[in-house]
Amino acid sequence: MDQMRVLLVDDEEELVSTLKERLALRGIEADAVLTGADALDRVQTNEYDVIVLDVKMPGVDGLEVMRKIRKLRPRVQIILLTGRGSEKESEIGIREGAFDYLVKPTDIEELVKKMKEAAGGSS
DSSP: OOOOOEEEEOSOHHHHHHHHHHHHHTTOOEEEESSHHHHHHHHHHOOOSEEEEESOOSSSOHHHHHHHHHHHOTTOEEEEEEOTTOHHHHHHHHHTTOSEEEESSOOHHHHHHHHHHHHTOOO
């Protein structure tokens, strides 16, 4: 499998920064953005295998961002991240085509495993 291309989308800057660094240590290069609008901009100009998307963000929520991404890039796999209280929204996301969802704080090894599964690689 070629290098997996990943986009991290979460309004928690420290979280996406840390995830990006920890993925880089595992040989996975990721772009990181803090808003749904920035994610949509990136998706228009870049191809990704997997997008890790927070459900609860200010402004446009993660489910709406996912719907818009699906229209732009129907084949990209989306893993939703959810904090407390948003598991219902994540379940809706699964019904609408998300690959999976994980509850924050998520274990990096579990996230990497899910990303590889989503991208079609071995776990």
